[in-house]
Amino acid sequence: MSRRFKPGQEPESRFRNMDHPVWNRVERFVDPFHDTGRELLPQTAWGFILYFANQARWPFIVLLVVGGLVGGVDAALYWSVGWLIDILDNSSPETLWRDHWHQLVGLAFLLLVVRAVVMIGAAIIEQQVIVPRFYTMIRWQAFRRVIQQPYAFYQNDFAGRIATKIMQAGESTGDFIVTSLQALWSFLTFVILAGTILTTLDWRMGVVVATWGCGYVAIIRFLLPRLRRAGRENANERAVLNGRMVDIFTNILSVKLFDSGQREHGGIRQALTNYLSAVTHLTRMITTVRASVALLNGILMTAVGTLAVLSWMDGAISTGSIAATMGLIFRLNQMSGWMMFNINGLIRAYSTVQDATETISVVPAIRDKPGAIEMPRSSGHIRFDKVVFHYGKEHGGLFDGLDVEIRPGEKVGLVGPSGAGKSTFVNLLLRLFDVEGGRILLDGHDIRDVTQASLRDQFGVVSQEPSLMHRSLRDNIAYGRPGATEEQVIEAARQAHAHDFIVGVEDQKRRRGYDAHVGERGIKLSGGQRQRVAIARVMLKDAPILILDEATSALDSDIEAAIQENLQTLMAGKTVVAIAHRLSTIAAMDRLIVMENGRIVETGTHAELIKKQDGLYARLWARQSGGFIALGEAAE
Numbered sequence: 330m331s332r333r334f335k336p337g338q339e340p341e342s343r344f345r346n347m348d349h350p351v352w353n354r355v356e357r358f359v360d361p362f363h364d365t366g367r368e369l370l371p372q373t374a375w376g377f378i379l380y381f382a383n384q385a386r387w388p389f390i391v392l393l394v395v396g397g398l399v400g401g402v403d404a405a406l407y408w409s410v411g412w413l414i415d416i417l418d419n420s421s422p423e424t425l426w427r428d429h430w431h432q433l434v435g436l437a438f439l440l441l442v443v444r445a446v447v448m449i450g451a452a453i454i455e456q457q458v459i460v461p462r463f464y465t466m467i468r469w470q471a472f473r474r475v476i477q478q479p480y481a482f483y484q485n486d487f488a489g490r491i492a493t494k495i496m497q498a499g500e501s502t503g504d505f506i507v508t509s510l511q512a513l514w515s516f517l518t519f520v521i522l523a524g525t526i527l528t529t530l531d532w533r534m535g536v537v538v539a540t541w542g543c544g545y546v547a548i549i550r551f552l553l554p555r556l557r558r559a560g561r562e563n564a565n566e567r568a569v570l571n572g573r574m575v576d577i578f579t580n581i582l583s584v585k586l587f588d589s590g591q592r593e594h595g596g597i598r599q600a601l602t603n604y605l606s607a608v609t610h611l612t613r614m615i616t617t618v619r620a621s622v623a624l625l626n627g628i629l630m631t632a633v634g635t636l637a638v639l640s641w642m643d644g645a646i647s648t649g650s651i652a653a654t655m656g657l658i659f660r661l662n663q664m665s666g667w668m669m670f671n672i673n674g675l676i677r678a679y680s681t682v683q684d685a686t687e688t689i690s691v692v693p694a695i696r697d698k699p700g701a702i703e704m705p706r707s708s709g710h711i712r713f714d715k716v717v718f719h720y721g722k723e724h725g726g727l728f729d730g731l732d733v734e735i736r737p738g739e740k741v742g743l744v745g746p747s748g749a750g751k752s753t754f755v756n757l758l759l760r761l762f763d764v765e766g767g768r769i770l771l772d773g774h775d776i777r778d779v780t781q782a783s784l785r786d787q788f789g790v791v792s793q794e795p796s797l798m799h800r801s802l803r804d805n806i807a808y809g810r811p812g813a814t815e816e817q818v819i820e821a822a823r824q825a826h827a828h829d830f831i832v833g834v835e836d837q838k839r840r841r842g843y844d845a846h847v848g849e850r851g852i853k854l855s856g857g858q859r860q861r862v863a864i865a866r867v868m869l870k871d872a873p874i875l876i877l878d879e880a881t882s883a884l885d886s887d888i889e890a891a892i893q894e895n896l897q898t899l900m901a902g903k904t905v906v907a908i909a910h911r912l913s914t915i916a917a918m919d920r921l922i923v924m925e926n927g928r929i930v931e932t933g934t935h936a937e938l939i940k941k942q943d944g945l946y947a948r949l950w951a952r953q954s955g956g957f958i959a960l961g962e963a964a965e
């Protein structure tokens with residue numbers, strides 16, 4: 330797991346001080362930020378549920394005991410109604426208290442104390458321990474696994490969908506365990522006790538209850554797999570619908586510019602229709618189950634009622650026993666209906682956990698090797714050794730045995746038409762994807778032999794469209810160096826020519842300057858401002874290798890010229906890989922590598938390449954400089 334997190338450090342709540350001597354005592358049983366450190370979470374729903382239940386063993390054992398007691402107390406209360414009727418029948422007001430005071434006190438104790446303790450115990454475990462802390466523990470552990478997934482994982486899924494899965498995993502795992510231990514278990518205890526009481530009154534009633542039990546189990550066993558499938562379909566369609574909406578709202582500008590409003594309606598309508606079918610399928614199954622239980626319970630109540638009256642007519646049972654029998658049976662009827670609701674909830678929770686594990690418990694395609702070393706600060710010596718990479722495709726390869734060497738401190742420009750493989754080159758170097766053949770060496774280390782975190786510590790990257798986080802400008806810049814001082818942040822912003830505009834920024838909540846928040850992905854800043862903040866962040870990081878992917882493309886010429894000066898300072902002594910379509914920005918590099926369709930077609934300095942009149946670079950240069958820079962002037 331991440332080397333920077335120290336387990337057991339519970340951050341302070343921003344919400345309010347939650348310290349309270351009594352609540353704290355019961356709530357401390359589960360540490361919400363506990364983590365086992367296991368690399369991969371279980372991939373089946375059962376495995377996942379048991380894995381987490383085991384981490385909060387004690388509260389669940391208490392809940393198991395409490396759940397059993399709830400069923401026991403319930404059965405005892407209904408049984409005591411019959412008992413009370415019988416002793417009232419056989420006593421006079423004068424002798425009642427004298428002969429039965431201890432039993433009456435016992436009944437009052439059951440009602441007043443035992444029942445209350447059991448109910449309060451169940452509420453505390455569920456509401457104080459499971460809901461807040463157990464849910465949080467699962468979400469925390471799930472988040473830590475998901476964030477380790479490589480870049481490609483996020484390219485293949487919706488961000489909103491991934492976040493939803495993490496939230497649901499906590500809630501559904503907790504709900505599944507609580508419902509099993511509380512509702513299902515207390516129901517089973519009640520059924521067993523009620524069956525035993527009725528059997529002792531008349532064995533035939535025991536047979537009826539046992540037959541009813543078989544019918545109930547058969548309904549569940551027959552319909553359970555179907556309900557489970559329907560529940561899963563439902564969760565999937567719901568996630569797709571949610572993901573589609575998040576995708577639309579995330580790309581709202583494209584939607585506004587390209588769609589008059591109707592096209593997205595079509596997609597959402599389709600997703601809603603699919604979701605509706607899934608919900609309808611599920612609700613039909615639920616209605617079938619409820620109808621079956623209603624019929625079965627009708628038979629149970631009629632049969633047991635008839636047997637009880639017949640036994641009474643034979644003088645085998647008392648009036649009180651009839652009252653207890655009917656009470657228990659009516660309660661059983663009521664509970665079994667309520668149980669269907671809970672079983673439905675259990676199935677839904679199970680399906681949701683299963684669905685969530687398919688996102689959360691995926692084996693990361695890129696992992697640190699066991700024993701991967703921490704890369705020390707690099708000298709910046711990069712080597713691509715016969716690198717093969719096709720984005721997993723069998724045909725239409727990109728790199729097929731690419732050999733490149735970049736010496737420490739060398740400043741290299743990557744040039745080539747769109748789709749040549751420049752960004753892919755950089756992505757492989759950063760190990761956002763793993764090579765499919767050959768190897769990439771950094772200071773002689775295969776980059777797969779060092780930890781990903783220590784590898785990426787070596788790079789400062791400014792990309793074409795830097796995305797900022799919806800945090801303060803200070804936090805965004807300091808992201809380059811955790812723990813940076815205010816002075817260091819401001820100095821970096823000055824060097825990136827960002828300070829002057831930052832002091833004038835104010836957000837909707839009236840936070841100003843470095844405290845102002847920048848909106849999701851930095852949307853409230855202009856492209857050039859965003860790029861300057863990203864450059865400040867990299868200046869602060871001060872990594873030994875710089876990757877500049879169209880780093881100054883969004884800047885106007887004045888700002889660009891000013892920043893170029895500071896970039897020179899930043900680049901001093903560092904290895905630099907710069908990608909630019911505007912060739913003028915990289916013409917001064919030590920060496921240019923010209924790529925086309927994943928192959929290196931030319932390499933040399935600007936002056937050398939420009940001389941090859943029929944070369945790709947010379948042609949690209951001529952085309953660009955034709956517009957605004959005279960060929961001769963630039964070639965100097």
Ligand SMILES: Nc1ncnc2c1ncn2[C@@H]1O[C@H](COP(=O)(O)OP(=O)(O)OP(=O)(O)O)[C@@H](O)[C@H]1O
Pocket residue numbers: 484720727745746747748749750751752753754
């Ligand atoms: N995630 C991906 N999955 C599959 N193919 C990809 C992926 N990213 C890029 N490609 C393909 O790889 C090839 C090289 O793309 P790359 O982005 O490296 O080119 P580039 O030279 O950086 O282009 P540009 O100058 O337009 O940014 C292209 O054909 C592209 O379609």
